[in-house]
Amino acid sequence: MTSKLASCLLSKLSEPQATALNKVTIVGCGDVGIACAVTLLTQRVTHNICLLDVDEAKVQGEISDLLHGSKFLEYPTIVGGRDVALSINSRLIIVTAGVRQKEGEPRLELAQRNADLMKAIIPDLVKFSPNAILLIVTNPVDVMTFVAWKISGLPRHKVIGSGTNLDSSRFRFLLSQKLGVSPKSVHGWIIGEHGDQSVAIWSGINVGSVNLKDINPDIGQNNDPEKFGKIHEQVVSAAYEVIKLKGYTNWAIGLSCSDIVKKIFSNSNAVLPLSVLAEGQQGIDVEVYLSLPCVVNASGVTHIVKTMLTVEEKGKLKKSAASIFKVQSELKL
Numbered sequence: 001m002t003s004k005l006a007s008c009l010l011s012k013l014s015e016p017q018a019t020a021l022n023k024v025t026i027v028g029c030g031d032v033g034i035a036c037a038v039t040l041l042t043q044r045v046t047h048n049i050c051l052l053d054v055d056e057a058k059v060q061g062e063i064s065d066l067l068h069g070s071k072f073l074e075y076p077t078i079v080g081g082r083d084v085a086l087s088i089n090s091r092l093i094i095v096t097a098g099v100r101q102k103e104g105e106p107r108l109e110l111a112q113r114n115a116d117l118m119k120a121i122i123p124d125l126v127k128f129s130p131n132a133i134l135l136i137v138t139n140p141v142d143v144m145t146f147v148a149w150k151i152s153g154l155p156r157h158k159v160i161g162s163g164t165n166l167d168s169s170r171f172r173f174l175l176s177q178k179l180g181v182s183p184k185s186v187h188g189w190i191i192g193e194h195g196d197q198s199v200a201i202w203s204g205i206n207v208g209s210v211n212l213k214d215i216n217p218d219i220g221q222n223n224d225p226e227k228f229g230k231i232h233e234q235v236v237s238a239a240y241e242v243i244k245l246k247g248y249t250n251w252a253i254g255l256s257c258s259d260i261v262k263k264i265f266s267n268s269n270a271v272l273p274l275s276v277l278a279e280g281q282q283g284i285d286v287e288v289y290l291s292l293p294c295v296v297n298a299s300g301v302t303h304i305v306k307t308m309l310t311v312e313e314k315g316k317l318k319k320s321a322a323s324i325f326k327v328q329s330e331l332k333l
């Protein structure tokens with residue numbers, strides 16, 4: 001507060017703290033970045049946000065628009081612009097900058113363009129916030145998380161991809177519709193690639209202690225009389241469908257990211273399907289990031305759950321790893 005009137009109004013006892021804790025920087029202030037900002041603020045996960053984008057006018061417009069809603073939020077501090085220095089001392093950085101899919105375009109085709117962008121932005125972000133956790137969202141998210149990990153020099157547990165937290169939410173929503181119970185009460189998991197080669201763990205879907213495979217041993221298989229496998233197909237096509245209708249996806253990924261950050265900041269030890277360095281897990285023998293159920297807390301990812309997969313599920317996961325690794329190997333880094 002600098003005005004003369006303010007100094008007449010208030011008697012100063014000490015310097016106010018310049019920044020609050022739990023600063024989250026969001027890189028890329030497009031449709032996904034702004035959905036992350038809105039959900040973080042409205043779900044009260046943090047009130048301290050830095051928005052970075054090469055489009056200075058867009059960032060300033062978004063900041064003003066959000067700040068005009070301050071009265072309905074919890075005392076937000078929102079800064080931003082083009083200058084990476086604004087992100088200093090972030091506790092967590094969400095990277096959403098980059099190109100997105102055109103209608104019908106697979107995520108993996110974005111790899112080289114967005115890898116070049118990661119190379120340009122990650123070193124400075126880490127320089128200004130060496131203790132931050134990186135949460136990568138830019139697609140193809142598994143490959144981009146690997147690239148960010150390599151470039152950042154950060155330990156693996158602090159570089160995480162949003163991965164199949166979103167796909168698993170889509171899976172639970174679709175299952176919930178077929179079963180007539182809440183998505184929060186259907187414990188179902190999608191692992192592997194966030195994309196066309198994701199893997200549904202049909203052997204481990206649980207509602208109120210009942211494993212659905214015990215009722216329908218063929219659930220999710222080709223010979224399943226109830227054709228539950230179609231639900232996984234719908235999960236895989238979900239983004240394509242939404243992109244066909246509105247040009248992009250943003251609200252579900254914003255909610256997914258806000259949920260991940262909440263579970264990190266609250267040191268929750270929650271288990272979420274996130275993209276992590278998977279080499280050595282489930283027979284994967286290449287250096288790839290893909291999603292597995294992980295324990296998340298204030299340190300980042302501290303454990304990977306040793307999920308009991310069937311031989312078939314393990315085979316699909318290895319195929320998923322091979323598909324990601326192929327794209328990764330062709331990158332010019």
Ligand SMILES: NC(=O)C1=CN([C@@H]2O[C@H](COP(=O)(O)OP(=O)(O)OC[C@H]3O[C@@H](n4cnc5c(N)ncnc54)[C@H](O)[C@@H]3O)[C@@H](O)[C@H]2O)C=CC1
Pocket residue numbers: 027028029030031032033052053054055058096097098099100101110114117120121136137138139140141162163166194248249250253
């Ligand atoms: N992992 C996931 O589940 C999901 C990932 N995505 C991905 O998120 C990314 C962003 O998607 P949208 O927000 O829809 O795209 P968008 O085009 O609306 O926004 C991208 C933003 O990045 C900015 N940008 C470009 N280069 C930059 C740089 N060097 N520094 C800072 N900002 C820069 C652009 O100016 C733009 O504002 C895409 O790669 C998309 O595929 C989208 C939905 C879900």
Ligand SMILES: CC(=O)C(=O)O
Pocket residue numbers: 107139166239249253
């Ligand atoms: C675009 C994207 O990756 C998604 O909505 O799943």
